[in-house]
Amino acid sequence: MKQSKHSIFNDIPDEQKSGVVFKNHQLKKKIIKLLDKKGATTINDISKKFNSSSPKVNKLIQELIDEGLIEDLGKAETDVGRRPHLYGLIGDSMYFLGVDLGRNSIEIGLMDFNENPIHFSRDIEFNLENSEKSLLQLCDIINRFIDQNPGWRNKIVRIGVNLSGRVNHLSGYSHNFFNFTKTPLSSILEEKTGVPCFIENDTRARAFYEFYSHKSKDSGNILYINADYGLGLGVLAQGRLLYGKSGYAGEFGHIPFFDNEIICICGKKGCLETEVSGRALEKQFKDKLKEGQSSSLQHSFVNLENIRMDDIIKAANNDDTLSIELIGVMAEKLGKGVTTLIHLYNPELIIFGGALAKSKDHFFLPLQMTVNKYSLSIVRADTQLELSKGTEGAGVLGACYLAKHKVLNPNPS
Missing domain, CATH: 3.30.420.40 (ATPase, nucleotide binding domain)
Known part of the structure; x- marks a missing residue:
């Protein structure tokens, strides 16, 4: 790993991980993290937080100022005694x-x-x-x-x-x-x-974005289901991302959920993703058209093979019956899978994102109904289901x- 442009974030060699220099290095990191979490803070508050002397903290603050990481924001407002200086991070650093x-x-x-x-x-x-x-x-x-x-x-x-x-x-x-x-x-x-x-x-x-943003930041245990071309799962347990032994935790879409002969992109048959995903939606939609069912998209595409997941979702949001029907059935199947997750993890919150979630109630209502139908009420009562706010660039x-x-x-x- 190359060295950071700010020495405070560079690793200390093992042979130097002792003594005053190392302790000061670690304390400066703690100060940065405190300012990041708390905002503008005084030297006195930092000293109390880390049980360190004010002169020592003042010296480290000056070093961080010299590094261009923090700045003196002026004196704090107070009605008693001398007004202490506030220090905060330089966002542009x-x-x-x-x-x-x-x-x-x-x-x-x-x-x-x-x-x-x-x-x-x-x-x-x-x-x-x-x-x-x-x-x-x-x-x-x-x-x-x-x-x-x-x-x-x-x-x-x-x-x-x-x-x-x-x-x-x-x-x-x-x-x-x-x-x-x-x-x-x-x-x-x-x-x-x-x-x-x-x-x-x-x-x-x-x-991680969902955890970091708005009210989900207050939840310690949340699941994020990414229903897009594939089907992914992100797990935050006690506010920390769950990776598993080798970093592959969350392969929700590859649970052998169906007794079908559809080969998944992973090479196995019957994965949840084979019937609940954008890829599955595209195939199911085109198969229905070949069987003689109709859709408003038939008037927009000369070659029906060019129809993509986003086109089907837009059609559903414009009241296309076939698109709504297929998304609803897919949401019901996903609901059974989500019920399993609720029983396993007992999460506070499950957020649904990805392209399929953009079909909104066509996706979310049948999903909710299925979860309510199949989950244990005593467990389900603890879990809130939400659609992602769909923030661009999430x-x-x-x-x-x-x-x-x-x-x-x-x-x-």
Whole structure:
């Protein structure tokens, strides 16, 4: 891993992990994390929080000011005694870059230390393949985004890249894409961009965004179901992402749920994803048209094979009967799977995102009815079901938030 542009976030060699220098290094990290969580704070409050002397804290504060990480915000308002100085983070001191890979496009976003969005680029044309050409194109797109502004590159301290499928965030390997070399994908991205990188499963990144945003941030145990071309699950247990032994926890879509002969993209038969996913929706829709059923989409496409999941969802939201029927049946099947998750995890909250969730009540109402029908009421009573707010760029923001989290919390969790 390359060194951060701010020395406080660089790892200390094992032989130096003792003594005053190391302790001060760790205390400065704690101060940064406190300011990030609490906002503007006085030296006295920091001293009390970490049971450290005011002169020592003052010295470390000055070092952090010299590093360009925090600033003196002036004197606090108080009615008694001398007014102490407040110190806070400089949002513009460092940036985090998030990259979200779709099948045919990429979204990239830049966020500062105070979580303010700096710049976003959406719908960048890209063909996601397990090839060197596709990987080099990805690196080129990232570098061109960074080079839009001469000042960005020196401030970006971490890049997070989201991919679908099986991703090991610790080793930096993706087992579905860009796995044609023994070198970890994260290392290749780091070499090509000059910035420390990590890779993450796209559903987990979105789950982390949901946890970080609005009221779900107050929930300790939440599930995020990404119902898109595939079917993914992100689990937050006690506010921490659940990865499992090798980083592959959440393969909800590959539970052998059906007794069918449909081969899943994983190579197995009968996976939940074979009948509950955007891929399944496209196939089912086209099969129904071939059987003679009708849809408003027949008037929009000369070649019906060009109909995609997003077209079907838009048609459902415009009252297309066939689209609504297929999405409803799919939601009922998903509801049975969700019931299993409720019984296993007893979560406070389950959030449904992804393209299928954009069909709103056509998807959500039959899902709710099925969950109510099949789940144990005493367990179900603890769980709230919600549609994602559908924030544009949620995957990118999730990658940015995770990048910041990894900088402030470098130990794997």
